[in-house]
Each structure stands twice: as structure tokens, then as C-alpha cells.
Amino acid sequence: MTAQTIKNFSRTDVDMPDGNPSQRVGKRLPAEGEDGVFSQSWFPICMSSEVEKGQVRGERFLDGKVIVFRGDDGVARVMSAYCPHVGADLSIGAVVGNHVQCAFHKWEYGGDGACVKTAIGDPAPTKARLFKFPTKEQYGVVWAFNGETPDFDIPSFELPDEKLAIRVFRFPELLNCDPWVFAANTPDMQHFKVVHKTEFATEDPHDSVTWDDYGFRYKVIAAHQQGVPIEWTVGIRGTSVFWQEGPYGDFWIGGMVGFGLPTPGKHELFAILALEKGDGSAEFEAQLEENFGVAEMLMNRTIGEDIDILNTIKYCPGTLTAGDRTLGKFLQFLRRFPRAHPSGAFIK
Ligand code: FES
Numbered sequence: 382m383t384a385q386t387i388k389n390f391s392r393t394d395v396d397m398p399d400g401n402p403s404q405r406v407g408k409r410l411p412a413e414g415e416d417g418v419f420s421q422s423w424f425p426i427c428m429s430s431e432v433e434k435g436q437v438r439g440e441r442f443l444d445g446k447v448i449v450f451r452g453d454d455g456v457a458r459v460m461s462a463y464c465p466h467v468g469a470d471l472s473i474g475a476v477v478g479n480h481v482q483c484a485f486h487k488w489e490y491g492g493d494g495a496c497v498k499t500a501i502g503d504p505a506p507t508k509a510r511l512f513k514f515p516t517k518e519q520y521g522v523v524w525a526f527n528g529e530t531p532d533f534d535i536p537s538f539e540l541p542d543e544k545l546a547i548r549v550f551r552f553p554e555l556l557n558c559d560p561w562v563f564a565a566n567t568p569d570m571q572h573f574k575v576v577h578k579t580e581f582a583t584e585d586p587h588d589s590v591t592w593d594d595y596g597f598r599y600k601v602i603a604a605h606q607q608g609v610p611i612e613w614t615v616g617i618r619g620t621s622v623f624w625q626e627g628p629y630g631d632f633w634i635g636g637m638v639g640f641g642l643p644t645p646g647k648h649e650l651f652a653i654l655a656l657e658k659g660d661g662s663a664e665f666e667a668q669l670e671e672n673f674g675v676a677e678m679l680m681n682r683t684i685g686e687d688i689d690i691l692n693t694i695k696y697c698p699g700t701l702t703a704g705d706r707t708l709g710k711f712l713q714f715l716r717r718f719p720r721a722h723p724s725g726a727f728i729k
């Protein structure tokens with residue numbers, strides 16, 4: 382083959398028995414940051430344990446930087462990182478009461494992001510304010526909503542908080558795709574069977590998927606690997622929160638993964654495991670520890686099975702089949718999902 386023929390070769394040159402060219406027939410999905418906008422969804426920013434009372438820290442988010450700080454009132458707040466005075470990075474500032482104070486000229490910003498004080502006594506300019514993200518702390522994670530006001534809630538497990546023992550894991554490596562790419566695994570029933578070797582006990586549950594404007598859920602009744610019976614509700618909220626709950630063999634597991642968005646084209650996993658707390662007896666504590674071991678193994682094995690695919694995929698729907706009915710609907714959902722970037726002028 383000459384260099385010329387190699388150069389001119391394209392996917393449409395592949396011979397197909399029916400005479401049709403093989404090509405990527407689908408329309409690609411909008412990437413995060415494309416046209417300067419991002420999904421209006423909840424994203425994990427840091428673990429609650431990473432920002433104690435009186436602390437401020439910086440995190441990459443969307444196409445810029447935010448701070449997370451926790452004042453005397455114990456409330457974690459996520460705001461844009463750059464001081465509107467002349468642009469110092471507030472993550473090297475300090476927390477004073479419930480304010481964050483800039484390291485440079487010591488201006489202070491209150492809980493709503495407005496400048497409340499300058500150090501030399503000049504009145505605080507009314508236009509000097511940080512962008513305040515809607516912020517929520519749930520299951521040991523600080524979450525921020527990309528938008529002015531949240532359109533939907535982070536999911537809650539069916540068991541009340543006081544009955545749950547929670548562990549949170551922040552994975553050190555970034556994954557090489559947008560959060561929605563991982564979210565698209567949940568409606569992808571082919572992948573459950575093939576990648577995770579899950580044997581559904583019923584017909585594929587496409588018809589029992591419940592949808593609303595901000596996500597979906599459905600029940601998986603199946604035998605997991607090694608034949609362990611599962612009866613899980615699984616779902617996605619927005620483009621960036623996966624959750625599942627239900628029995629795994631003889632104990633209940635709640636799992637949630639928030640897909641952080643530290644920069645376009647990457648995501649960061651915040652995984653939450655929730656188990657039933659029990660009565661606190663030594664016997665139950667030992668059982669709980671053992672169950673956490675199983676749940677962690679399951680989480681790491683599942684992510685391990687997905688990770689090489691997620692790190693290399695160029696997601697573009699092409700020839701979907703009947704088994705992809707729910708996936709196809711989710712891809713439509715993603716195309717319509719609201720996108721915006723109200724913090725754009727603040728975080729860069
Ligand atoms: S740059 Fe922050 S107070 Fe001057």
C-alpha cells in the first residue's frame with residue numbers, strides 16, 4: 382500500500398456486504414464546555430472531611446477554579462476563586478467567622494458572595510461579589526450545582542441518614558472523558574451483561590424505566606458475578622450522579638457516584654458507599670466491617686471493568702440495536718439537557 386492510498390483511506394471506504402459504507406452514522410453529543418456551556422447538574426467538589434471549620438481550599442471546576450470554605454456556622458460554601466478587587470486567589474486566603482478573607486488586601490466576602498468589608502475602611506464596592514454556587518452537603522460530599530438555582534435534588538437513599546454507615550472515596554486519577562459518558566453506562570443494558578457479567582432474571586427491563594425531566598431509574602433483578610442475587614434500583618440524576626440501592630445477597634448496599642468536572646473532557650469519581658448501621662453491638666460492627674469489604678471490592682471491580690473503556694472511548698452513537706432502547710433514550714435526554722455557564726465570568 383502506498384503512502385497516498387493510506388492517506389486517502391477513510392472509514393467510508395470499508396467494504397460492506399450490502400454495499401453500504403461503514404461509518405459513524407450518529408450525531409455526536411455536545412461535549413462539556415462546547416459553545417462555552419456546561420450541564421446544569423450537581424457536581425461533587427470535595428469530600429466534607431477535606432474542609433473543616435475555619436478552612437478554605439481551592440478546586441478546579443468546569444473551566445476555572447472555585448473555593449470551598451466552612452465558616453463558624455459549619456456550613457460549607459462553594460464560590461468563585463478569584464477576588465473581584467484585582468484577582469488574588471482566595472484559596473490562599475483565610476476564613477474569618479463566616480466570611481472568606483482575601484490574602485492580598487484583606488477584603489472579606491460573606492455567605493452570599495458579596496464583599497462586606499475592606500481592610501483600609503473604603504466602603505465595600507457593591508459590584509464586588511463572588512459567584513455563589515448552590516451548595517449542598519450530602520453523604521460526606523460537598524456538591525455544587527452549575528446554575529443559579531438547582532432544578533432537581535441529589536438523590537437520597539431509601540433508608541434515612543440515621544440508619545446509614547457511610548464511607549466516601551475520592552479517586553486520585555481523573556478519567557479521560559466527560560461525566561455524562563460514565564453516566565451513559567447505566568442505561569446501557571448490553572454493557573451490564575457483557576462488561577459486568579450480570580444475568581438479568583427478567584426480560585431486559587426497558588419497559589419499567591421511570592423517567593422525569595432530570596433522570597431515570599429502573600430495577601435490576603439479576604444474578605451478579607458468582608451468582609450473587611441482586612435486586613437493585615439504579616438511576617441517574619442530571620448528567621453527573623449515579624446511584625443504586627438494594628440487596629446484594631443477604632445485605633443491603635447503597636452506592637452513589639458523583640462525577641466531578643474539574644476540566645472539560647475529564648471527570649473525577651467521588652464514590653459513596655452506604656450500609657445499614659445496625660445496633661452498634663460488637664458482633665454487628667464486625668459484620669458491618671466485613672460487608673464494607675465486600676461493597677468496596679464490588680465498587681472497585683465494577684469501576685475496574687469500565688475504566689479502560691472510559692479512558693479511551695470517543696463516544697458517538699452509531700448503530701444502536703433493540704437492546705439499546707434505554708441507552709438511545711438517554712442519549713436523546715443528554716442532547717436536550719439544559720446547559721449554561723453563569724459563573725463563567727467569575728471562575729477564570
Ligand atoms: S485582590 Fe483581593 S483584596 Fe485585593
Ligand SMILES: [Fe+2]
Pocket residue numbers: 566572576577683687
Ligand atoms: Fe459499567
